[in-house]
Amino acid sequence: MLKRFFILCSGADTSILESCSNGEQNKYAGIGATVFFTAVMASIAASYALYTVFDNYFTAAFFGLIWGLLIFNLDRFIVSTIKKKDNFLDELLQASPRIILAIIIAIVISKPLELKIFEKEIDRVLLEQKNDYTLANKEQIATQFTPVINGIDQEIGALKEEIATKETEVNDLYETYIAEAEGRKGTEIIGKGPVYKEKREKHDAALEELVALKKNNAEKIATLENQKVQLATEYETQVDNSQPIIDNFDGLMARINALNELPWLPSFFIFLLFLAIETSPIFAKLISPKGEYDFKLQDAEGEIRTWVEQKEGQRAVVLQTDFDINDRVYGDLTEEEELYAYKKKVAREMMKKQQDAFYKKQTGIL
Structure with a gap:
């Protein structure tokens, strides 16, 4: 049950993966577990960040859950769209936009947790800033x-x-x-x-x-x-x-600015931790060799691609054949005397009617 859930989180095709070995299934279950727990951490981080804004547990938890689902969907999309190729550089080039997106997500996730981890130190910095602002405010009012x-x-x-x-x-x-x-x-x-x-x-x-x-x-x-x-x-x-x-x-911005006043090294290591978590499914797919699932997926996609190309070719042949038949049909019709005589008769009657209508109109003007 749990394994199937994590496979679903990985974005893999379950119908193909079910026919693969247990080792292949465990690999994608591990990728899906990473995606799932990254979304959980994102939800917790967003809930804390939003609590500093709204000061309400329910509002922060609700929007934090929405943010976690969004991150889950993005990570699942990123992992599922990386396809194994025969050239590692081609795979890396394919994954580069997704890696950049993963870095952005890691920054967004890690920053609120940094605020919570260093909360006491941030409160000290904020207290010093508040005292300075209080003195400056009194001096400004005194002027x-x-x-x-x-x-x-x-x-x-x-x-x-x-x-x-x-x-x-x-x-x-x-x-x-x-x-x-x-x-x-x-x-x-x-x-x-x-x-x-x-x-x-x-x-x-x-x-x-x-x-x-x-x-x-x-x-x-x-x-x-x-x-x-x-x-x-x-x-x-x-x-x-x-x-x-x-x-x-x-507020949130004041706490971020206060965090920047602290030594940067601890925050940097926390960011690296979340960056490793966020990009681990991507690099796991990049560095792993082609597995049974990749070959079966490539075979299924190749079969569909070939079938689509066949249908497109057949439609093109049918269309060209229809054009050729139409050309021959209309070419034969031009040589039939009966059709020529009928069209000549209709044209004669049309010209008579036009002449009569013109005569009546000119007579009315005079």
């Missing part, structure tokens, strides 16, 4: 807010500088009227005279202005600080909204 925040900081600094300047002015006026009272400066008369009062009033007026300035500037600074808080909140919101995009940066 939108930095000029505005710098402008606000400059305004706050200007308001504080204005208060500091006013405080310096008030302190100078305070020192001036105190020095006047102590007789150290100004009139150098100790006591609170008219000059002292004038300077004291000037200081008090400046002090009132300082108090009012502090109040107004404090309100402005508070407003600007609130703006900075709002900008910081907007910045965090944009970072939080864009972070899921970075977190989901682990």
Whole structure:
């Protein structure tokens, strides 16, 4: 049962192979088993690759099964269409397009399995890339807010500088009227005279202005600080909204690119393994000598080819004979007086009718 199934997978003609020896049947059963298990590996690889895309087991398994059947059909077609010839170079030339197709299939099959085998290493590379993208994303978003925040900081600094300047002015006026009272400066008369009062009033007026300035500037600074808080909140919101995009940066293409960041030698050996599996049925047929099945298949095809050529030759002879007979028949008819007289009579009547119709038409015009 299993042997018959694998022979069916090999694409061999079962009606011919059943009449061959067990060794010949086992050879094609082995070829069919290789084709079958290659399709199974292709289905598994495609299912994993599609799972990284759809994140759904059922969808990935369904399309993976379809892909496995497609690879099975291609491999079966490739193996079954290779015919043994008397010259190895002719066989190799015949198999070269199929070998190229087998290489492409091996690449397609091996790549998803490489992604699964090196999954942990790929996750590490992806984590580093995500961290880099996160930092770059924060810097890029910060460039939108930095000029505005710098402008606000400059305004706050200007308001504080204005208060500091006013405080310096008030302190100078305070020192001036105190020095006047102590007789150290100004009139150098100790006591609170008219000059002292004038300077004291000037200081008090400046002090009132300082108090009012502090109040107004404090309100402005508070407003600007609130703006900075709002900008910081907007910045965090944009970072939080864009972070899921970075977190989901682990699709099929991202994983393939991450795999390319790893050392190439292990991946290359895995590719060689699948290439050997995929091309083994082809090379098995190429390097094996002509077997009993090949001779019987060649004999059956030659018999059909000869029969077709015979039918084509017979049809050509029949057609040429028919042409020759027709030529003789029509040649004999040209010499019969009865047929000539009948055709002459019909032609005379036709010309009369045409002349009568022309006469009636001309009479109607006049």
